[in-house]
Amino acid sequence: MIRRKSILAALLVLAAASPAAAETLAIVNARVVSLGAAGDLPRGAVLVRDGKIVDVGASVRIPSDARVIDAAGQTLTPGLVATISPLGLNDTIGSGWPGRGSTDPRLSAGFDVAYDVDPNSPQIPEARVEGVTAAVLAPTPASAAAGAPRKVFGGQLGVIQLSDSGDYLVAPHVAVLTALGEGSTSTAGGGRGAWRGLIKQSLALARDYRAGRVDEGKLEALSLSRADMEALAPIVDRRQPLVVEANRASDIRLALATAREENIRIVISGGAEAWLLAKEIAAAKVPVILDAEDNQAFTFDSLNATYRNAAILNQAGVLVAFKPGIARIVFLIRTPRYLAGRTVPYGLPWEAALAAITVNPARIFGFDGAKGSIAPGKDADLVLWSGDPLETTTVARRVLIGGVEQPMTSRSRQLRDRYIDAVRPAKAAPES
Secondary structure (H helix, E strand, O other), rough: OHHHHHHHHHHHHHHHHOOOOOEEEEEEEEEEOOOOOEEEEEEEEEEEEOOEEEEEEEOOOOOOOEEEEEEOOEEEEOOOEEEEEOOOOOOOOOOOOOOOOOOOOOOOOOHHHHOOOOOOOHHHHHHHOOOOEEEEEEOOOHOOOOOOOOEEEEEEEEEEOOOOOOEEEEEEEEEEEEEEEOHHHHHHOOHHHHHHHHHHHHHHHHHHHHHOOOOHHHHHOOOHHHHHHHHHHHOOOOOOOOOEEEOOHHHHHHHHHHHHHHOOOOEEEOOHHHHHHHHHHHHOOOOOOEEEEOOOOHHHHOOOOOHHHHHHHHHHEEEEEEOOOOOOOHHHHHHHHHHHHHHHHHHOOOHHHOOOOOOOHHHHHHOOOOOOOOOOOOOOOEEOOOOOOOOOOOOOEEEEOEEOOOOOOOHHHHHHHHHHHHOOOOOOOOOO
């Protein structure tokens, strides 16, 4: 926690030192969807100073030295958060899930994917122009990493911001990833019983390590490392969650039972059949990060997948967020608003869908004190949209991260501008 706070403090110092961040900015006449105490304002204003939001409301006093953006007819929302994402972890913009994972048998929970980010990856500006200002990065599950040995943890998740300044790291370790399911449990040793046994053994070992009852030699014999034990310490202390990739209802029930036995916090990721256990999940206060596109039985783990999943969970009181599926095209990795928009026609309230890609991920991973909603004291991560951000025809007009306007350029847009004249129909010659 101390390390995380020091990273945040360092980022704030850098932002304050930037001339662009030092300005006073007012966005006026916008529909402001704050997802905070200010609510949804049909015509509101937001005042930003030194990269922070200082006021939001229907009536805001605008200082004489403020730069004013008249946003009449536009919608202002918090910046979007891409969750369980591989953004910036590879150099291509292809399809699939080209993330990162550890193949070293001595490193599982201790693998920290945030340090694999390439700030110059073309994926980052592609996501930024779509209104994404932050991302929760996840390693590939242990079973999906090429050549991976048997292990139960995939590594740690981290939070980045998509600022053009290069200051991307917000928190390098906010959770640890494990996986259940037909494909994943083979990596844990052959089945769900093996997964449960290894989880319980690893957590017990982490508690003993913290108490000084484990030496380095024993760790090596168990194919664990000091880094693994340090990564699991916040899990056993309940300061951070264990993210469990699970889709089948029976696997989710096993994860809930294991969390209860071990007194740890968990987050379900995937959750194709989570709606079948909505009341149990809500009672356990476990968030679920869904693939909102999952509505078919692609595997035996998702026989009961449905587009109504998010609506049923939300109605039961479950905190819901969205992620792209492993097999989905990269377009959905950089456009979480399309995932959220998919759920609204199937019963999820519009504001709940927007919350699932903004404030909910921030709450789940503990950075909602700085990001996720429009409220005084928070980072000015803001997006001005041409209309409803969950509609496919809407575009982001302006994106601000820490109060600094970001360039609305990307590789695909540069290619569009370069070649568009070559594909436009030739103008008809005027008749003589």
